[in-house]
Amino acid sequence: MQQSLGPGFVESDTFAFERRLIEQGRTVVAGVDEAGRGPLAGPVVAACVVLPKGCDFALFRDSKKLSPKARQRLRLELTRIEALIGVGIVSPAEIDRFNILQASLLAMKLAMEALPVSPDFLLVDGKFPVPVSVSQQPLIKGESRSASIAAASIVAKVTRDQLMEDFHEKYPSYNFRQHKGYPTAAHRQALVEHGPCPIHRRSFKGVVDEVGKTG
Numbered sequence: 001m002q003q004s005l006g007p008g009f010v011e012s013d014t015f016a017f018e019r020r021l022i023e024q025g026r027t028v029v030a031g032v033d034e035a036g037r038g039p040l041a042g043p044v045v046a047a048c049v050v051l052p053k054g055c056d057f058a059l060f061r062d063s064k065k066l067s068p069k070a071r072q073r074l075r076l077e078l079t080r081i082e083a084l085i086g087v088g089i090v091s092p093a094e095i096d097r098f099n100i101l102q103a104s105l106l107a108m109k110l111a112m113e114a115l116p117v118s119p120d121f122l123l124v125d126g127k128f129p130v131p132v133s134v135s136q137q138p139l140i141k142g143e144s145r146s147a148s149i150a151a152a153s154i155v156a157k158v159t160r161d162q163l164m165e166d167f168h169e170k171y172p173s174y175n176f177r178q179h180k181g182y183p184t185a186a187h188r189q190a191l192v193e194h195g196p197c198p199i200h201r202r203s204f205k206g207v208v209d210e211v212g213k214t215g
Contacts, residue, residue, distance in 0.1 A: 014147040015057040017137070021121050022053075030084075030119035031148025032111060032130060034104045035063070035156035039181030040191075040207050041174070041200045042164050043089050044100065046107035047155035048115050048122075049148055050084035057147035063157040064143070075158045078151060086114030087159055096203040105131055111152075125149045171197045 021029045034046040051057060063071055078085065088110025095103040108130045112119065121135050125142035142149040161180060168177035174190045174197060181187070181199075183206045191200075191207065200207050 013058075014060070014145060014150065017123055017139070017146050018051070018057075018148055026121045028084075028117055028119040029121045029123065029148065030112065030115065031123045031125075031142070031146050031150070031152045032108045033125040033143055033149050033152040033156055034107055035153065035160045036181070037100055037104055038183075039201075040183050040187065040204050041092065041176065041181035041197070042160065042167060043091050043199075044095060044104050044107050045090075045156045045160040045163070046088045046104065046111040047152040047159065048086040048088075048108070048111040048119070049078065049151040049155060050115065050117070050119065051148050051151055052081055052083060055081050055083070060147045060150040060154065062143040062150055063153040066154070068161070071154050071158050071161075074151075074154050078155065083151065084115055084117060085155055086111045086116075087155065088112075088114060089159075089163075092199050092201045095201050099203070100201075101128070111156075123149050125153065167199055171199070173197075 018029045028050055030048050030050045032046060032048040034044055036042060036044040059074060059077060088107040090103040090107040105128060109132055112130065112132060119134060122130060123142060123146045124130055124136050124138045127138050127140055129136050129138055139145050143153040164176045164180040173194045175186060179187050196202065196207055
């Protein structure tokens with residue numbers, strides 16, 4: 001269920017949405033975001049984060065605008081300030097089964113369900129609501145507009161990057177450590193030379209195209 005924040009709302013800082021919702025009586029406002037929609041390989045990972053009151057919310061910014069080291073530092077900071085965190089992971093096989101949009105929304109749902117408390121409002125990155133009954137507000141470019149969504153984007157990105165580092169050890173021919181499964185020229189060449197591995201998304205055009213060249 002989507003909800004308007006009402007007239008007079010001014011998006012003056014990245015905690016404005018959360019602050020207004022708290023003023024309206026919400027007690028557990030969570031931000032949710034995903035990482036990994038674009039890659040040809042690996043899972044899609046979502047995170048759901050509730051920032052504690054009084055934290056330095058300005059620290060948390062869109063993960064895509066941060067270096068890997070900065071993301072790692074902020075992930076540790078979220079642990080230090082005892083932010084509430086849930087993570088949801090949807091496998092490549094499930095992505096192929098459902099399609100990437102539905103898999104991303106499922107990952108967000110799983111992330112929310114993994115929180116240690118039940119949120120009473122979700123701020124969701126993007127234009128599609130999460131398939132849950134919790135009141136929510138989708139926000140396009142939400143990771144730049146909401147500190148809670150930004151924090152979720154950091155957790156999702158750090159978690160997925162670590163998973164791809166682990167997959168690199170298992171499937172070194174694809175150099176997942178370097179490109180994390182995105183369709184780089186080197187990744188496409190590896191697909192031509194070796195074909196897909198078990199974590200490739202068989203429904204993605206980039207995988208289908210390159211596999212076809214091996215025939």
